Amino acid sequence: MSMVNIDVTLRDGGYRNGFHFPLGYALKHAKLSVEAGFDWVEIAYRKGSLVPMPGLGLTGRGDDDYIAAMAQEVGPRHVAMILHPKNITRDDLPAMYQAGARLVRIILPAKGYEPGLDYIRQARDIGFTVGVNFARISQWPGRDVVEVAAAATDAGAEFVYLADSNGSLSPVDTAHLTTLTRSVTGGPVGLHAHNNLGLALSNAISAEAAGATWMDSSIQGMGKGPGNLIAEQWLAHLDRTDPQAAARLNLEPVLELADLLLANVPEGSPSLPLPDLVLGRYDLPVEHRKELVGRHGEVLATARTLAGAR
Template identity: 85%
Template sequence: MRTVNIDVTLRDGGYRNGFNFPLSYALQHAKLSVEAGFDWIEIAYRKGSLLPMPDLGLTGRGDDDYIAAMAREVGPERIAMILHPKNITDDDLPAMYAAGARLVRIILPAQGYEAGLARIRQAKELGFTVGVNFARISQWAGRDVVEVATAATDAGAEFVYLADSNGSLSPVDTTDLTTLTKSVTGRPVGLHAHNNLGLALANAISAVAAGATWMDSSIQGMGKGPGNLIAEQWLAHLDRTDAEAAGRLHLGPALELADLLLDTIPEGAPSLPLPDLVLGRYDLSVEHRKNLLGDHREGIATARTLAAVR
């Protein structure tokens, strides 16, 4: 079955550079991403991530004029956004649609997700393609996956993304979660993988084998901590193994985009911060990172304690 691919570099990569991508770079990025065959480019958060950040840059704000510029460059049918319901008002989704966004992903927590259901309904009425993201899915109980996925799809969500925000899933975990979500909703399932344990590609392959049909990746893996599924690797894998994908995905422009990123954005270089590896091992969120800096042995002991009391 056809895999829908979302390029999340401009959004998730923003965790590395304060979301401060120049508009000129973002426009070039979007153009090459489309040439590479990505179905959607997720260009920004709308009004920030979960926690407030100072001096939030272009791709963390998702202003209307930025959306409009990107839509003029590659067409509205490629423009995706993501948001936390708590950050927006009734005016945001209509403004985003008018500016040129056509896909929106709404991030839902395991508890207190009800406010997000109203945003799903509003986005559907406006004409968006609407999906939901389950953040930190590695910490969700199975019953919560069932409850929230059912509520979200009943409200109109067209697909459900499992977001491995802590980078802690294994291929077996990914298979089980994909199978569960697909069986509950009957809707397409996607994976947003982080690479804390070097398993993003393996998890992506496992998710697709279990029936996932949506996939996030980023150029050079640029994303929070050690980053996401590396887009160039993912496209190369699909080119080798999926005849349908090989006809519409193009590795050459993706490699050109990787060169552009590395030449233009210093924070785009691949990185494996050692505290983030420990976070992945103990299934801890990025908020715990400050507790693991310094002596590695002490950091691991702290991580064990935090995981035990979570």
């Protein structure tokens, strides 16, 4: 099966700029993304991320008129959304579909995931391509992966994404989790990588070798903390190594898109803040970043304490 690629720049990159992408830029971004060969453009959260943030911009809200503008620009079959079940009501999925979204990913926690199953069923019945994301997968015991993957698949999820939210996985970890999840669901598995330890590309290749067939990446790696798998590198890798994928990819638009991002979105520049490196080392979520202050020795000591208290 050929790799299914999702561009998550507009959504995950929003952590760097408060989700304040201008509509004109977002439309140009999506158009070039599709021209480059991305199957889906994940354009926004629906009604915010896990932790409430004030003053959310366009790609943090995922309003209906924004979805409609995107669907008109690139066609509904390329428009993807993501959401946390706690943030929505039963009215949201029908409204999103009516506006033009055709793929939705529902983020499930390891515990208390049951409300999300109802939304999986609703999304499936409406006609969405529907999958799930397992956030902070590096902290999930294997038994939870098995339980939630089985429950989500039984509810109608068509694919399961392993989200390395803390950027702490190794290639060995990634291969193991991919194999485990595939053995439970018998269906497609994807990877959402973060680059805290500089391993996003290695983890993506490891997941691919273990049978993953869905992959997230972002232009210039723009995403939470040090960012995601760098789309330009990932697509170049596929173009070089996978003839089936290469037939659908076009590297010129993705390089143009990288220049467009850097010219229009200052927060899009590659970055490796040292606190995020430490978060990755100790498998800590980004919410602890504000506690990592002081001299380097104090930062490391705080991180060790937080990791030990988990």
